Amino acid sequence: xxxxxxxxxxxxxxxxxxxxxxxxxxxxxxxxxxxxxxxxxxxxxxxxxxxxxxxxxxxxxxxxxxxxxxxxxxxxxxxxxxxxxxxxxxxxxxxxxxxxxxxxxxxxxxxxxxxxxxxxxxxxxxxxxxxxxxxxxxxxxxxxxxxxxxxxxxxxxxxxxxxxxxxxxxxxxxxxxxxxxxxxxxxxxxxxxxxxxxxxxxxxxxxxxxxxxxxxxxxxxxxxxxxxxxxxxxxxxxxxxxxxxxxxxxxxxxxxxxxxxxxxxxxxxxxxxxxxxxxxxxxxxxxxxxxxxxxxxxxxxxxxxxxxxxxxxxxxxxxxxxxxxxxxxxxxxxxxxxxxxxxxxxxxxxxxxxxxxxxxxxxxxxxxxxxxxxxxxxxxxxxxxxxxxxxxxxxxxxxxxxxxxxxxxxxxxxxxxxxxxxxxxxxxxxxxxxxxxxxxxxxxxxxxxxxxxxxxxxxxxxxxxxxxxxxxxxxxxxxxxxxxxxxxxxxxxxxxxxxxxxxxxxxxxxxxxxxxxxxxxxxxxxxxxxxxxxxxxxxxxxxxxxxxxxxxxxxxxxxxxxxxxxxxxxxxxxxxxxxxxxxxxxxxxxxxxxxxxxxxxxxxxxxxxxxxxxxxxxxxxxxxxxxxxxxxxxxxxxxxxxxxxxxxxxxxxxxxxxxxxxxxxxxxxxxxxxxxxxxxxxxxxxxxxxxxxxxxxxxxxxxxxxxxxxxxxxxxxxxxxxxxxxxxxxxxxxxxxxxxxxxxxxxxxxxxxxxxxxxxxxxxxxxxxxxxxxxxxxxxxxxxxxxxxxxxxxxxxxxxxxxxxxxxxxxxxxxxxxxxxxxxxxxxxxxxxxxxxxxxxxxxxxxxxxxxxxxxxxxxxxxxxxxxx
Amino acid sequence: xxxxxxxxxxxxxxxxxxxxxxxxxxxxxxxxxxxxxxxxxxxxxxxxxxxxxxxxxxxxxxxxxxxxxxxxxxxxxxxxxxxxxxxxxxxxxxxxxxxxxxxxxxxx
Numbered sequence: 001x002x003x004x005x006x007x008x009x010x011x012x013x014x015x016x017x018x019x020x021x022x023x024x025x026x027x028x029x030x031x032x033x034x035x036x037x038x039x040x041x042x043x044x045x046x047x048x049x050x051x052x053x054x055x056x057x058x059x060x061x062x063x064x065x066x067x068x069x070x071x072x073x074x075x076x077x078x079x080x081x082x083x084x085x086x087x088x089x090x091x092x093x094x095x096x097x098x099x100x101x102x103x104x105x106x107x108x109x110x111x112x113x114x115x116x117x118x119x120x121x122x123x124x125x126x127x128x129x130x131x132x133x134x135x136x137x138x139x140x141x142x143x144x145x146x147x148x149x150x151x152x153x154x155x156x157x158x159x160x161x162x163x164x165x166x167x168x169x170x171x172x173x174x175x176x177x178x179x180x181x182x183x184x185x186x187x188x189x190x191x192x193x194x195x196x197x198x199x200x201x202x203x204x205x206x207x208x209x210x211x212x213x214x215x216x217x218x219x220x221x222x223x224x225x226x227x228x229x230x231x232x233x234x235x236x237x238x239x240x241x242x243x244x245x246x247x248x249x250x251x252x253x254x255x256x257x258x259x260x261x262x263x264x265x266x267x268x269x270x271x272x273x274x275x276x277x278x279x280x281x282x283x284x285x286x287x288x289x290x291x292x293x294x295x296x297x298x299x300x301x302x303x304x305x306x307x308x309x310x311x312x313x314x315x316x317x318x319x320x321x322x323x324x325x326x327x328x329x330x331x332x333x334x335x336x337x338x339x340x341x342x343x344x345x346x347x348x349x350x351x352x353x354x355x356x357x358x359x360x361x362x363x364x365x366x367x368x369x370x371x372x373x374x375x376x377x378x379x380x381x382x383x384x385x386x387x388x389x390x391x392x393x394x395x396x397x398x399x400x401x402x403x404x405x406x407x408x409x410x411x412x413x414x415x416x417x418x419x420x421x422x423x424x425x426x427x428x429x430x431x432x433x434x435x436x437x438x439x440x441x442x443x444x445x446x447x448x449x450x451x452x453x454x455x456x457x458x459x460x461x462x463x464x465x466x467x468x469x470x471x472x473x474x475x476x477x478x479x480x481x482x483x484x485x486x487x488x489x490x491x492x493x494x495x496x497x498x499x500x501x502x503x504x505x506x507x508x509x510x511x512x513x514x515x516x517x518x519x520x521x522x523x524x525x526x527x528x529x530x531x532x533x534x535x536x537x538x539x540x541x542x543x544x545x546x547x548x549x550x551x552x553x554x555x556x557x558x559x560x561x562x563x564x565x566x567x568x569x570x571x572x573x574x575x576x577x578x579x580x581x582x583x584x585x586x587x588x589x590x591x592x593x594x595x596x597x598x599x600x601x602x603x604x605x606x607x608x609x610x611x612x613x614x615x616x617x618x619x620x621x622x623x624x625x626x627x628x629x630x631x632x633x634x635x636x637x638x639x640x641x642x643x644x645x646x647x648x649x650x651x652x653x654x655x656x657x658x659x660x661x662x663x664x665x666x667x668x669x670x671x672x673x674x675x676x677x678x679x680x681x682x683x684x685x686x687x688x689x690x691x692x693x694x695x696x697x698x699x700x701x702x703x704x705x706x707x708x709x710x711x712x713x714x715x716x717x718x719x720x721x722x723x724x725x726x727x728x729x730x731x732x733x734x735x736x737x738x739x740x741x742x743x744x745x746x747x748x749x750x751x752x753x754x755x756x757x758x759x760x761x762x763x764x765x766x767x768x769x770x771x772x773x774x775x776x777x778x779x780x781x782x783x784x785x786x787x788x789x790x791x792x793x794x795x796x797x798x799x800x801x802x803x804x805x806x807x808x809x810x811x812x813x814x815x816x817x818x819x820x821x822x823x824x825x826x827x828x829x830x831x832x833x834x835x836x837x838x839x840x841x842x843x844x845x846x847x848x849x850x851x852x853x854x855x856x857x858x859x860x861x862x863x864x865x866x867x868x869x
Numbered sequence: 870x871x872x873x874x875x876x877x878x879x880x881x882x883x884x885x886x887x888x889x890x891x892x893x894x895x896x897x898x899x900x901x902x903x904x905x906x907x908x909x910x911x912x913x914x915x916x917x918x919x920x921x922x923x924x925x926x927x928x929x930x931x932x933x934x935x936x937x938x939x940x941x942x943x944x945x946x947x948x949x950x951x952x953x954x955x956x957x958x959x960x961x962x963x964x965x966x967x968x969x970x971x972x973x974x975x976x977x
Contacts, residue, residue: 002928010926020932021918024944027937028896028914046915053922 010054021050061386065393072394079366080398083359086761087402087450089754090355092409093348095443096433099410100417101341103434105327105334108252110434111244113185114287117150119294120329121284121301126318126593131330133280133577134321136262136273138308142321145304148297150287151183157251157283157575158268159427160232161534161725162218168534168723171214172427173232173258174249175265181209181241183287184250188241190215191226198261202274205263208232209241211248213428214257232260233267234539248430250285253333253421255428267536270569270691278315278582283331286323298323317595333431337417339823340744346820347505347751350498352450354758357491359398360454361762364488365769367458388459395455396448403447410435410443420743422736457487488766489802495762496806497813499755500843504814505821506752507835509745512828516738519826522670523572524612525734529698529707530571531727533715536692538722545692548718549604550623552696555714562700562707566610567693569602572672573737578682579690584655585643598639599672600656600683602690608634608667610699611730618650618665625686631661632686637669639681654683661685674737676826696724704729744824756842759806760850767799767854778858779866788859795858799851807843811836880912880920882963885948885956888930892945894937895921921946929955 010017025047051057073080107115121142123132134142136154143152154177161168181193188209198205208230210219219225229236237260249256265281266272273279288297301321309316329335367374374387414433421429535545549567556565570576578599590596605622608615616637625632633654640649649663669679687693700707708727715722771778778791786794818830828835887893887901898921899912924930929952935945948956 003926006926006928020944021922024895025914025918027894027941027943028899031896031939041913041915046918049915050918050922053919053926 007054007056011056011059014056017054018047018051021047025050061389062393065390066397068390069394069397073397076366079362082761083362083398084401084405086355086358086362086758087398087454088405088409089758090348090352091399091402091406091443091446091450092413093351093406093751093754094446095403095406095410095435095439096413096416097341097344097348098442099414099433099435099439100431101327101345102436102439103414103432104252104337104417105341107434107436108326108334109184109248109250110432111184111186111247112250114150115326117288117290117292118285118326119288119297119323120326120331121152121282121286122322122324122330123280124320124322125597126320128597131322132319133331134282134284135277135280135315136265136282137275137277138305138316139282139284141308142301142304145307146286146300148289148292148300150289151179153177153180153183153250153285153287154262154282155180155250155284156265156281157249157254157256160268161537168537168725170427170534170725171257172254173208173260173268174251174256175262175268176259178261180259181243186243186247189244190223191239191241193241194259194261199263201263202272203235203264203267205261206232206235206237206267207240207261208237209243209259210239211243211255211257211259212245213255215242230258231537232258233534233536235267237264248428251283251332252329252337253429253431255430257428277312280580281577294323294325318593336740337431337743339821340740340747343505343744343821343824344747344751346817347502347748350502351751351755351758352446353453354495354498354755354762356450356453357495358758358762358765359450360457361488361491361765363395363454363458364461364491365765367461391459392451392455395451399447399451402450403443406443406446407435407440410439417743420746421739422732457491461487485770488769492759492762492766492802493806493809495759496803496843496847497810499752499759500807500810500839501814501817502748502752502755503839503842504810504835505818506745506748507838508818508821508825508828508830508832509741509748511832511835512825513738513741513745515827516675516741517735519671519675521572521675521734522613522668523730524699525731526729527699527701528611528730529700529702529704529727530730530733531696531698531708531711532571532694532725533696533722534725535694535722538719542692546688549693551718552714553604553606555717556698556711559700559710559714561702562698562710564606564610565696565698566607567604567687568607568695568697569687569691569693571695571697571733572601572611572670573674573733574695578672581657583643586653588643596643598681598683600633600685601672602687602693603684604687604693607684607697610697611670612699613670614668616666616668617648618663620665621684621686623688626688629689631659631689632664633661633683634665634667635663635683636667636681638679639683640666642681656685675734697730741824741826756846760846763799763802763847764850764854766802767795767851768857770798771795771854771858775861775866778861779863782861782863783867791858791861792855795855796848796851799847799855803843803847807840810843814839879963880916881924882956882959883910883912884920884924885929885952885959888946888948888952889956892933892935892947894935894943894945897937898946924952927951927955 025043029043048057109115112118121134123134125132133156139152139154143149146152154175156175157172158175159170159172162171176194178194178196178199181188187193189212191209193209194207198207210225210230215221215225218230219228222228225239225242228239230239231237243259248254249259260268262274265274269281271279273281286297286301288294301323305316305319305321309319324330324335327334328338377387378384410433414435415431417431417433418429421431423429535548540548553565553567556562570578578601580597580599583596583598584590585596588596603621605625606620607613608620615634618634621632621634633656635649635654640646643649644652648666650665652663653660654663655661667684671677672680672682698707698711702710704727708724711724711727715724781791781794814836815831822830883902884898887898887905893901895917899917902910902912921930925932925946929949930946931949932944932946934942937943
């Protein structure tokens with residue numbers, strides 16, 4: 001150990017050591033000479049032999065290379081800066097996307113152990129695409145019978161209202177199974193996690209673990225918070241634990257502020273689900289035992305699901321379970337962002353390539369300038385390998401600087417994604433980029449790879465130097481030789497092609513976003529405002545809710561500017577799930593293994609008028625459709641087409657959950673969850689005949705702000721302790737669901753712009769270099785009578801040829817590549833001519849701009865000077 | 870009398886032994902070995918200084934500044950405690966090997 005430190009100390013104080021050794025040996029020689037000795041041998045050589053004992057000799061040439069490289073880079077700061085900047089953009093973009101993928105898809109849950117063995121549990125319905133949740137009885141059976149699993153975790157995101165003033169503050173929490181914290185390895189910093197018995201008993205365990213933020217914000221970090229209570233949905237919950245800082249739960253996208261055990265499910269929902277095998281509400285996770293493959297786990301859980309189908313046909317027929325890796329989780333933002341992030345990864349790969357091509361070009365220019373230096377070094381005996389090592393060292397230094405800059409850029413960009421997503425009052429978005437050792441390693445790898453990429457061409461050029469002719473030739477005059485010009489032009493060609501592909505991609509996404517936004521949702525968006533009133537957290541009993549709702553609607557309809565208002569259980573396009581029920585229809589024969597299941601919403605009187613959903617036939621619900629009246633329903637057109645073969649079903653019967661109800665109307669098709677969904681059967685039942693409704697829709701000419709004030713006034717007149725949630729237009733509600741498309745479009749536009757900029761720089765570089773190198777030729781042309789416009793045309797045509805070639809190449813590549821974006825495009829062909837056309841225009845403008853300055857400089861050539869020099 | 874070169878393994882032993890009686894600078898070490906061996910052994914710079922670096926690295930000697938007999942500032946090498954232990958070990962090892970070689974030479 002001591003030896004190692006002495007060795008290290010030597011390395012650090014090597015200069016002094018060497019000086020002392022030299023002095024000592026000089027003294028030795030002096031003394032020897034004085035006493036008539038005859039010292040032999042080369043002093044330097046002897047000193048080197050002595051130094052070798054310290055074991056650092058291998059470092060010498062490397063240190064020398066680094067020092068030399070730094071000197072070279074400092075000597076041309078413009079070049080170095082530009083090269084590092086280009087590379088930083090390339091590596092930074094790549095690292096940012098890596099860090100997002102790491103933080104959102106691969107290791108989305110901070111502080112959670114064993115994430116690599118976690119999988120999302122999703123319900124399936126035979127013959128129906130899309131995902132579904134899982135019921136608690138099923139979940140318990142999976143847990144009991146699964147042998148390949150460490151743990152099953154219940155997780156269900158929900159919201160509640162915390163403080164009520166003029167504006168109710170929503171906050172997000174999660175219903176989790178009692179094993180949640182123990183399984184995740186998240187130890188509360190105060191108190192404890194949940195205990196097994198807290199999963200069971202209807203509303204029997206009003207306890208909660210609160211998040212670090214809630215502890216800090218609401219309880220001012222009170223160390224004695226354990227044992228205190230917090231009201232959630234009208235019920236005091238005892239705080240039993242505080243989660244550590246940085247733990248946000250297991251929902252990609254939103255930060256959870258508190259957790260309650262499964263037994264409290266009813267308190268945070270409109271129905272009691274714990275004993276109902278048909279009620280699907282759990283978004284769960286499993287953790288596989290070490291060594292178990294996803295395929296084995298899937299096989300086992302599918303086998304259990306099949307047994308449940310046989311044991312409980314009424315609720316489980318056609319139902320299966322699918323396990324997804326975390327990065328494909330369909331029920332949170334991992335699944336929604338996956339296509340965007342994978343396209344982004346491909347895109348930054350392009351940007352990186354373009355950046356490398358730029359640096360490569362810069363190095364080529366410089367390699368030409370340094371040809372004499374290289375030649376001389378070769379001539380005095382440096383090996384070609386040694387020269388190559390020198391060039392690689394320079395490249396690595398550039399890449400290392402750029403990788404450091406790239407990491408900084410990724411660090412700045414780590415919280416960029418939530419800015420592109422819609423904010424919701426009171427809820428905290430979290431889509432962090434995570435810069436851990438894997439991302440560091442990847443960015444180092446990217447740096448290395450790019451060094452190879454951009455260093456390859458100049459290095460190949462150097463190793464081809466022919467000594468004799470290079471020493472003979474003068475450094476000026478001859479333009480780089482054919483090989484070099486070709487290399488530079490091909491690099492530009494590739495750059496133009498790559499950025500053209502990105503431009504086409506961005507154009508396609510723009511088109512798609514435009515189509516999506518022009519898609520009619522089937523209801524009014526501009527003049528309808530939506531908000532919600534959390535009766536549950538205010539502790540309202542169902543009867544009081546009904547009275548309150550009727551009174552509020554009456555008051556609202558009395559306001560000037562309000563046309564109508566209606567409550568419903570769920571606003572279209574919200575995160576919450578619609579009710580869903582197995583149905584039967586007179587005269588409709590279901591296939592043997594089909595259990596027709598249809599989503600529905602519970603809506604109040606005047607809902608259709610308020611929302612602007614036209615009725616094709618029949619009538620609206622009225623106040624008369626109450627608990628005492630016979631049950632009725634309004635069905636949509638898709639349902640008529642599927643179950644009544646298109647005949648008007650007015651007066652027909654519909655069986656929902658075993659209860660017959662009468663169809664009284666047909667509603668025009670509209671969208672229910674998002675703009676891109678395909679048309680699905682759907683029906684409506686009166687709110688009075690179902691659970692509580694908290695969503696309020698108001699059709700009004702007033703703006704959101706004015707309406708909010710009026711609404712607060714009317715609500716306070718009825719109950720000063722109640723307040724509405726944020727009030728937004730239906731348009732805003734719809735826009736929130738197109739956030740993913742907007743993110744993809746923004747990302748591709750930013751990266752496409754970056755690529756275009758880099759490619760333009762590359763083109764500009766090549767053009768101005770060509771012009772500066774062919775000054776004698778241009779001068780000669782001028783002397784022979786060419787006028788400036790001829791020269792302009794000459795240079796521009798060179799640029800146009802390069803651009804045109806690149807665009808052709810890029811168009812070919814784009815035709816192949818844009819198909820891969822299929823799932824991001826909505827009703828837009830990957831060969832959309834408009835996208836290709838606009839990409840062409842943008843590319844043409846950019847390349848003209850890049851060529852114009854060099855071309856103009858060419859026209860300013862002074863023939864006399866050019867020829868004389 | 871012909872000058873003999875130093876047998877390679879023995880140099881470190883000699884260095885340590887010569888330094889036992891007190892710190893010396895490089896040239897003095899070479900001189901001392903030369904004189905003590907009655908001018909038989911000569912330590913060249915090319916062997917002496919690498920060997921000195923090696924025992925510095927091992928921690929058997931420490932280098933410190935002093936003034937030479939000619940009034941020059943020069944590095945002196947002083948035996949450390951570790952150096953003394955090493956010397957004792959090498960001496961006994963040398964004795965053992967030497968004895969073994971002698972007995973072979975005597976009886977073979």
